[in-house]
Amino acid sequence: GAVVSQHPSRVICKSGTSVKIECRSLDFQATTMFWYRQFPKKSLMLMATSNEGSKATYEQGVEKDKFLINHASLTLSTLTVTSAHPEDSSFYICSARDLQGTEAFFGQGTRLTVV
């Protein structure tokens, strides 16, 4: 199946700093990618839909100035957690779909720890 790669897989940062997470579709183009976060023992919560060349669409309750999304090319979307705080510590996962297929593929996730 298609491959979606996230980087980094783990990151520890200090409170107040910003962290950028990359999501790449390695062997297909994706005009739309999705960002999720997941707390321990909880299900995935959709944060936003990333659209190539236009603004992301955020789910209700997700702060767009806190979680900046950029989808500058057909194979790359980035999520920047700005001014991170310990409560932003979570597992962040991206997803993308091949234009030709019907199933979504997920990255391996990024474990963010804010200290």
Next chain:
Amino acid sequence: DAKTTQPTSMDCAEGRAANLPCNHSTISGNEYVYWYRQIHSQGPQYIIHGLKNNETNEMASLIITEDRKSSTLILPHATLRDTAVYYCIVRVAEYGNKLVFGAGTILRVKS
């Protein structure tokens, strides 16, 4: 997208078939049934999907009832590595349509 209902958890003996049920009684005619699983600390993995016919691939089989109000994911010979959370999702297959995850079923395969 239609809502799904899955059991919270299930146990299965290694080597036996694991049958995971999903109820989706409000499914619309153009909504597909998708199954994903998530092994601990990894991103979800696509397993299979179908519209109304039963489907089989190298990972699993998907049995959809004739009225499409429920389905069953079958892992024919479960292994310890199949221990994961299994998510049943119904959605229109249109590109750009988001996947919304429910609580899923925790499957524990035991030796």
